[in-house]
Amino acid sequence: MEDCLFCKIVKGEIPSNKVYEDEYVYAFKDIEPVAPVHILIVPKKHISSLNKISDEDEALLGKIFLTIKKIAKELGVEDKGYRVINNCGKDAGQTVMHLHFHLIAGRKMGEKLL
Numbered sequence: 355m356e357d358c359l360f361c362k363i364v365k366g367e368i369p370s371n372k373v374y375e376d377e378y379v380y381a382f383k384d385i386e387p388v389a390p391v392h393i394l395i396v397p398k399k400h401i402s403s404l405n406k407i408s409d410e411d412e413a414l415l416g417k418i419f420l421t422i423k424k425i426a427k428e429l430g431v432e433d434k435g436y437r438v439i440n441n442c443g444k445d446a447g448q449t450v451m452h453l454h455f456h457l458i459a460g461r462k463m464g465e466k467l468l
Contacts, residue, residue, distance in 0.1 A: 360454060440455050
């Protein structure tokens with residue numbers, strides 16, 4: 355999608371602090387982190403929200419979650435714990451209409467986050 359912020363980041367049109375990239379997934383540091391570790395994980399394929407996934411996206415979603423696990427391990431938060439968040443729709447707080455997951459860690463999760 356032409357006007358999608360995350361599509362532009364994936365294409366390199368907007369700079370980001372990349373953490374991971376492969377053929378299907380792009381991950382980068384959030385520019386307004388709510389914790390010491392706050393990574394956004396997005397599919398390279400534009401999907402506007404979790405409500406818009408289809409059966410053909412099943413393998414992609416598995417890839418996203420395996421990527422989240424890999425990033426958590428690489429950042430040293432795998433054993434201490436981390437939170438994965440997806441906001442689906444405006445009322446849930448989704449501000450960029452491109453499917454994405456927040457990996458948040460580095461502090462106790464009982465504290466207010468988002």
